[in-house]
Amino acid sequence: MATYLLKRILMLIPLMLGITLITFTVVHLAPGEPVEMQMAMNPKVGKEARERLRKFYGLDRPLHVQYADWVGKLVRLDLGRSFSPDNRPVTAKIRERLPITLSLNIIALLLEFGLAIPIGIMAATHRDTWLDKGITVFVFIGFAVPTFWLALLLMYLFGVKLGWLPISGLHTLGSDSYGIPRYLWDMAKHLVMPIMVASFGSLAGMSRYMRSSMLNVIGQDYITTARAKGLPERVVIYKHALRNALLPLITLAGFSIPGLIGGSVIFESIYSIPGMGQLFYQSVMSRDYPVVMGILIIGALLTLIGNLVADVCYALADPRIRHGGGAQ
Amino acid sequence: MRPARWFVLALVALAAACSQPAPQPKQVGSKDISPAYGDAIVEGTIGEASTLIPVLASDAASLAVAGQIYNGLVKYDKDLNIVGDLAESFDIARDGLTITFHLRRGVKWHDNAPFTARDVLYSYRVVIDPKTPTAYAEDFKQVKSITAPDDYTVRVTYGAPYAPALASWGAAILPAHLLEGQDITKSPLARKPVGTGPYRFKEWVAGQKVVLESNHDYFEGRPWIDRYIYRIIPDTSTMYMELKAGAVDLMNLTPVQFARQTTSTRFTARFNKYRYPSSGYVYMGYNLRHPLFTDKRVRQALTAAINKEELIHGVLFGMGQKAVGPIIPGRWAYNPHVKDIAYDPRHAAELLAQAGWREKNSDGILVKDGKPFSFTILTNQGNQQRLLTAQIVQQRLRFVGIDVRIRVVEWATFLKEFVDKGNFQVVMLGWNTSQDPDMYDIWHSSKTNPGELNFIGYKNAEVDRLLVEGRSTFDIEKRKKAYFRIQDILADEQPYTFLYVPDALPVVSSRIRGVKPAPAGIGYNQIHWYVPKAEQVY
Numbered sequence: 001m002a003t004y005l006l007k008r009i010l011m012l013i014p015l016m017l018g019i020t021l022i023t024f025t026v027v028h029l030a031p032g033e034p035v036e037m038q039m040a041m042n043p044k045v046g047k048e049a050r051e052r053l054r055k056f057y058g059l060d061r062p063l064h065v066q067y068a069d070w071v072g073k074l075v076r077l078d079l080g081r082s083f084s085p086d087n088r089p090v091t092a093k094i095r096e097r098l099p100i101t102l103s104l105n106i107i108a109l110l111l112e113f114g115l116a117i118p119i120g121i122m123a124a125t126h127r128d129t130w131l132d133k134g135i136t137v138f139v140f141i142g143f144a145v146p147t148f149w150l151a152l153l154l155m156y157l158f159g160v161k162l163g164w165l166p167i168s169g170l171h172t173l174g175s176d177s178y179g180i181p182r183y184l185w186d187m188a189k190h191l192v193m194p195i196m197v198a199s200f201g202s203l204a205g206m207s208r209y210m211r212s213s214m215l216n217v218i219g220q221d222y223i224t225t226a227r228a229k230g231l232p233e234r235v236v237i238y239k240h241a242l243r244n245a246l247l248p249l250i251t252l253a254g255f256s257i258p259g260l261i262g263g264s265v266i267f268e269s270i271y272s273i274p275g276m277g278q279l280f281y282q283s284v285m286s287r288d289y290p291v292v293m294g295i296l297i298i299g300a301l302l303t304l305i306g307n308l309v310a311d312v313c314y315a316l317a318d319p320r321i322r323h324g325g326g327a328q
Numbered sequence: 329m330r331p332a333r334w335f336v337l338a339l340v341a342l343a344a345a346c347s348q349p350a351p352q353p354k355q356v357g358s359k360d361i362s363p364a365y366g367d368a369i370v371e372g373t374i375g376e377a378s379t380l381i382p383v384l385a386s387d388a389a390s391l392a393v394a395g396q397i398y399n400g401l402v403k404y405d406k407d408l409n410i411v412g413d414l415a416e417s418f419d420i421a422r423d424g425l426t427i428t429f430h431l432r433r434g435v436k437w438h439d440n441a442p443f444t445a446r447d448v449l450y451s452y453r454v455v456i457d458p459k460t461p462t463a464y465a466e467d468f469k470q471v472k473s474i475t476a477p478d479d480y481t482v483r484v485t486y487g488a489p490y491a492p493a494l495a496s497w498g499a500a501i502l503p504a505h506l507l508e509g510q511d512i513t514k515s516p517l518a519r520k521p522v523g524t525g526p527y528r529f530k531e532w533v534a535g536q537k538v539v540l541e542s543n544h545d546y547f548e549g550r551p552w553i554d555r556y557i558y559r560i561i562p563d564t565s566t567m568y569m570e571l572k573a574g575a576v577d578l579m580n581l582t583p584v585q586f587a588r589q590t591t592s593t594r595f596t597a598r599f600n601k602y603r604y605p606s607s608g609y610v611y612m613g614y615n616l617r618h619p620l621f622t623d624k625r626v627r628q629a630l631t632a633a634i635n636k637e638e639l640i641h642g643v644l645f646g647m648g649q650k651a652v653g654p655i656i657p658g659r660w661a662y663n664p665h666v667k668d669i670a671y672d673p674r675h676a677a678e679l680l681a682q683a684g685w686r687e688k689n690s691d692g693i694l695v696k697d698g699k700p701f702s703f704t705i706l707t708n709q710g711n712q713q714r715l716l717t718a719q720i721v722q723q724r725l726r727f728v729g730i731d732v733r734i735r736v737v738e739w740a741t742f743l744k745e746f747v748d749k750g751n752f753q754v755v756m757l758g759w760n761t762s763q764d765p766d767m768y769d770i771w772h773s774s775k776t777n778p779g780e781l782n783f784i785g786y787k788n789a790e791v792d793r794l795l796v797e798g799r800s801t802f803d804i805e806k807r808k809k810a811y812f813r814i815q816d817i818l819a820d821e822q823p824y825t826f827l828y829v830p831d832a833l834p835v836v837s838s839r840i841r842g843v844k845p846a847p848a849g850i851g852y853n854q855i856h857w858y859v860p861k862a863e864q865v866y
Contacts, residue, residue, distance in 0.1 A: 152566075167573055285738075
């Protein structure tokens with residue numbers, strides 16, 4: 001087991017190097033440069049000012065030198081400084097945005113699973129009844145409705161018309177002076193709508209998955225056996241069937257882990273949530289290379305780690321993988 | 329061009345206030361609406377500031393916030409005249425080569441250090457320092473020498489008279505005592521600025537808000553409103569809902585919001601809407617190196633075929649006016665007698681016929697030497713107004729037999745692959761103009777190299793001469809003459825079809841009193857805005 005683990009970890013190094021190379025190339029292949037984005041179409045900017053800024057960012061050096069410089073820093077866990085006028089360290093920019101994106105995504109993910117599983121089970125056990133059809137229509141509406149449109153309608157209803165919930169942002173102005181419970185309550189109220197909208201859209205996929213997985217299991221012999229033994233339907237479904245039906249969903253949950261640090265631009269913009277999605281989008285649009293590459297590298301690293309953890313878990317569960325090489 | 333890139337001065341002017349008598353206390357019925365200190369104003373902004381050291385910033389959001397915190401030596405007053413700001417007064421020598429600024433005494437930085445000529449000298453040195461990544465060095469490179477005979481006098485000498493020079497001193501003056509000897513790009517002032525302005529920096533929550541507090545020692549008097557808060561709301565629909573819910577006090581409306589969604593009495597009782605010409609214009613620029621557009625008559629015909637009124641109604645819901653040249657109507661350099669080419673498709677057809685476009689093919693498209701009259705309008709992504717404009721133009725030009733295609737390209741690609749390389753036929757873009765009419769960089773024939781702003785390749789010896797004439801004298805009558813003539817020439821030659829000047833459409837909560845729209849907009853007297861005690865909410 002230890003050698004397997006070591007082998008897998010060593011494999012990550014060339015893989016990561018390849019990722020840095022591809023990331024760097026792709027980012028630099030995009031037309032336009034950070035300098036243009038800041039200074040183009042400005043009559044007060046001369047050629048010299050542009051050259052000055054290029055030099056300041058080190059863009060006047062050959063590409064391979066820039067790459068070596070960047071990777072060299074990366075090895076020392078330094079993501080460099082942003083190419084926007086603030087010139088702040090990339091890590092600082094990511095750090096101030098990561099917590100909110102991470103917590104929002106985790107809550108939304110829990111909510112998705114928490115809702116999708118019962119909905120899927122209900123649809124499966126009531127197959128082809130009106131309930132099943134109703135659920136199908138409901139989740140597909142969620143799937144089909146554009147996020148921004150739904151978000152605006154909800155904002156208008158709850159924020160403007162009824163005044164129950166704040167419209168956007170994370171805090172009410174002046175919430176700094178509240179006590180801790182009231183501060184948290186204020187923040188929770190701000191998060192209700194964004195989380196609702198974020199989860200609603202992905203309900204369809206997840207609950208459909210659950211439904212089909214459940215149906216698959218229900219049709220199997222051991223369920224028939226359980227029923228034949230005279231077990232009550234509740235026990236058959238929730239004890240015997242559910243466990244097996246949940247397995248594919250757990251794999252699905254594993255896949256969503258790297259996605260936790262990514263945010264959705266549309267939804268973050270609409271709700272004015274200062275998260276990773278907006279940071280990434282703005283960086284791409286302004287060709288802020290270090291920030292773009294920094295976020296991509298973190299994402300890639302998380303994906304690799306996620307895969308590693310999944311594989312290790314499989315290995316723990318399945319001796320064939322552990323010993324490296326099928327049923328020899 | 330993207331919104332608000334180069335009117336730094338205008339922004340500085342908007343932020344600062346002009347000396348005006350304090351509002352008189354008024355009694356209406358039993359309600360006391362006399363000025364009172366306190367409350368806060370929340371302005372919605374789409375973008376987040378990037379740095380609060382203005383010499384390093386090039387985005388509108390940064391410059392707007394910095395404008396509340398810093399002052400320049402001069403500023404524009406409400407009628408767009410240049411007046412002293414940190415300089416109490418200034419003299420221009422008769423030969424136009426030397427400007428002497430007499431600085432205000434007793435002005436203090438927000439950390440209580442005194443403001444002196446040393447700060448001015450530092451601000452000049454840092455902007456021309458080749459190590460400073462700034463966009464604003466150009467104007468200051470014209471300076472031949474700068475001296476400070478004493479702590480409160482600064483004398484600047486130029487090699488040749490340079491009219492935009494005076495306005496360039498509206499650039500923010502930075503605190504030398506905090507920056508001298510430091511690397512300005514790594515200075516903590518970028519996130520925690522110290523200025524001399526009406527508001528001092530309090531707090532910046534990344535991605536959410538910037539909070540400023542009133543400067544009680546401001547040299548023009550303490551602002552009535554205690555806090556100025558910029559809330560970052562990237563989506564305009566969301567911002568509009570926040571406005572309606574009362575969580576935003578000041579924002580810019582879109583034309584459709586102004587014309588259709590904010591007309592109910594419930595809205596107008598709670599908010600005041602303002603409308604005045606913005607400082608930008610939208611145009612269609614022809615690539616003059618392209619054989620299709622070398623003939624002046626063709627360009628005139630294209631203008632005659634486009635109905636500008638229709639564009640203003642269709643795209644701006646009437647919130648704008650026709651543009652006939654590069655100067656915004658109402659400015660002193662605007663020539664009201666420019667001969668505009670009126671919308672007249674028949675006249676357009678005649679002009680095209682004169683230029684050899686007589687026959688039409690089976691699709692109804694004009695043909696010359698076997699080639700159909702067909703071109704692509706290129707515009708940048710993310711600007712719905714320009715896209716709609718292009719679509720209406722496409723329709724109109726189809727009527728006179730011209731086949732137009734529209735291509736929308738992301739901004740960076742647009743600049744790099746098309747504009748810089750001269751690889752386009754027609755672009756649909758806009759310029760934001762500064763208050764000073766100098767437009768050397770856009771029209772002079774020496775500015776046609778890749779990456780420069782005369783990207784359409786316009787060359788006219790007389791215009792070249794007039795541009796130089798206009799910028800090298802302080803005599804306003806002489807300047808007027810030069811710019812009037814330039815406008816006449818451009819109206820005749822039509823290197824651009826000047827389309828329209830959109831209106832600025834700010835809306836302000838009606839609890840905020842003292843807002844007086846003027847040619848400079850509404851921001852110029854912000855320190856005199858106030859909320860009566862009974863109506864304060866924060």
